[in-house]
Every structure is written in structure tokens, then in C-alpha cells.
Amino acid sequence: MKILLCLAASLLIAGSSMAQKAAIPSAKPGVSYGAPVSNNTTLTIDQLQEKLKSDTIYTGKVAGEVVEVCKKKGCFMRLKRSNGEAILVRFKDYGFFMPQDIVGKTVEVEGVAKVKETSVERLKHWAEDAGKSKEEIEKINAPRTDIDIVANGVLVVR
Numbered sequence: 001m002k003i004l005l006c007l008a009a010s011l012l013i014a015g016s017s018m019a020q021k022a023a024i025p026s027a028k029p030g031v032s033y034g035a036p037v038s039n040n041t042t043l044t045i046d047q048l049q050e051k052l053k054s055d056t057i058y059t060g061k062v063a064g065e066v067v068e069v070c071k072k073k074g075c076f077m078r079l080k081r082s083n084g085e086a087i088l089v090r091f092k093d094y095g096f097f098m099p100q101d102i103v104g105k106t107v108e109v110e111g112v113a114k115v116k117e118t119s120v121e122r123l124k125h126w127a128e129d130a131g132k133s134k135e136e137i138e139k140i141n142a143p144r145t146d147i148d149i150v151a152n153g154v155l156v157v158r
Contacts, residue, residue: 024074027102027156034096035153037061037110045081048113052147057114062149063157064109066102071131074098079109079149088118088126089149098154106158111151118144
């Protein structure tokens, strides 16, 4: 009986260690991640920036081009701005991730956007996850105030 219990426990441990991560679907038009994205009005990145000059928070949809995604597991992405900078998009409750092939795609992001200060420690962590060099990471020495989006859902438009 003890042998059977040990054998069953061994098989259970071995099986769980071989568990595979769920594959993230490729970023093709029409594919969505997270919660379904509504048909509500969509702001451009420029419109969002203007809105957040007077409002402290915006809840809704924003469309933009993805210029970067976390290289480790797709846990964040950045959307292009007209000034060359990028807006950080994280995913609610770490509940879903983006594929690497989403860079260059136009997406609609639905969630909450606000102006937020990000600590040096957090900026360095994100730079590391983005695959930045040690030299680039060491240059980060001050917190940054910027727009931060926490998305409930993302839809690939094109």
C-alpha cells in the first residue's frame, strides 16, 4: 500500500512538473486578449493625452500602434506616441499576456488610463524585462511621471 502511495505521489509530481504554459494566440486582426473589447468610442493616443491634461483618470478605449512588448512573457506593452515616446500598457491582475508578434500591430486597448509616477526600481524592472542592456538600465536614476494604462482587454485591429 505504501509503495502504491509513493508511486502515485511520484507520478503526480512528475506530471505537474511537465505541465506546459498555455500558448498565447498569434496577433492577427480580430484576435482579442483578456476581456472582450466593447464597441464604444475609441480615443487616439493624442486625444488621450489631451483628456488627461484636465481629467485625472479616463476609463474607456484607446487605439494605438504597439512598439514594444515584454520579451519575457508579454506582461506589458508600449503604444507609440507622435513625439516618439511610448505609453505603458499593463494587464489587469496580470490576467493575460501579449504575443511577441504584436509589435507593429494596431490595437484597441480597453481599460483605465491615468497619470502616474513610476519608481526607479519599477522602471529598472521593466527595462530588464524588455531586454535592455545593463548600461541602459544603470542610466535609470529618477522616477518618471507618465500615462499608465491598465487594460481589461486588447483587440488587434490590423
